[in-house]
Amino acid sequence: RKEVEQDPGPFNVPEGATVAFNCTYSNSASQSFFWYRQDCRKEPKLLMSVYSSGNEDGRFTAQLNRASQYISLLIRDSKLSDSATYLCVVSNDYKLSFGAGTTVTVRA
Amino acid sequence: DAGVTQSPTHLIKTRGQQVTLRCSPKSGHDTVSWYQQALGQGPQFIFQYYEEEERQRGNFPDRFSGHQYPNYSSELNVNALLLGDSALYLCASSLIGTVNNEQFFGPGTRLTVL
Numbered sequence: 001r002k003e004v005e006q007d008p009g010p011f012n013v014p015e016g017a018t019v020a021f022n023c024t025y026s027n028s029a030s031q032s033f034f035w036y037r038q039d040c041r042k043e044p045k046l047l048m049s050v051y052s053s054g055n056e057d058g059r060f061t062a063q064l065n066r067a068s069q070y071i072s073l074l075i076r077d078s079k080l081s082d083s084a085t086y087l088c089v090v091s092n093d094y095k096l097s098f099g100a101g102t103t104v105t106v107r108a
Numbered sequence: 109d110a111g112v113t114q115s116p117t118h119l120i121k122t123r124g125q126q127v128t129l130r131c132s133p134k135s136g137h138d139t140v141s142w143y144q145q146a147l148g149q150g151p152q153f154i155f156q157y158y159e160e161e162e163r164q165r166g167n168f169p170d171r172f173s174g175h176q177y178p179n180y181s182s183e184l185n186v187n188a189l190l191l192g193d194s195a196l197y198l199c200a201s202s203l204i205g206t207v208n209n210e211q212f213f214g215p216g217t218r219l220t221v222l
Contacts, residue, residue: 004150032208043198043213044151087150091209095164096141096200098150 001026006088006099013078013106021102022072023088032091033064035073037084038101044087047073078106110135112201112214120220121189129184129217133201139163140182141211142174143198151198157182158204186219194221 006023013019033050050062061074083106088099113132139158143151153166157176176182196218200211
């Protein structure tokens with residue numbers, strides 16, 4: 001079983017739409033959780049950390065459910081610039097484990 | 109403030125050859141991790157270096173080795189290259205003891221093995 005599993009998408013949404021997707025992780029002892037964004041052929045960049053209480057950063061909302069080992073990301077009012085691959089990331093003992101990514105395309 | 113830098117950006121090798129990739133961490137960081145990202149996949153952890161020693165290792169064969177220098181820069185060496193080693197190799201730096209282990213990635217080295 002993979003350490004982190006994500007819905008691969010792709011999600012193709014119009015500008016202004018809301019899109020949500022999630023991932024699950026297998027190691028219940030995982031310590032930290034993140035969403036990274038990766039543009040085509042570029043390096044991953046941290047989008048936001050994810051906390052048990054849930055957190056927002058502008059149009060982005062992340063949720064963590066430790067009991068279900070489930071992480072979600074919601075993007076409101078999608079912009080063309082949100083088109084990217086979103087990587088779900090779990091940290092164990094300073095090692096990052098990545099999902100395969102969810103591809104989001106926002107169309108005009 | 110310089111971010112994480114990697115060299116070279118692209119590299120083409122043939123099967124059986126050896127390759128060395130280089131990484132300079134973000135200023136103030138002391139830990140370097142290496143990841144391999146195959147096409148269509150998420151990055152896979154290779155190993156992490158701290159205080160010039162390999163601290164953790166992922167599920168990669170001994171053909172993959174590394175080094176960290178006193179200035180915290182790092183090298184990734186791959187021997188006896190296979191076609192399957194073709195990938196984007198990412199270096200990430202961090203500061204030990206950071207609460208959430210945030211890692212910053214370099215632009216990567218794209219390795220093609222023919």
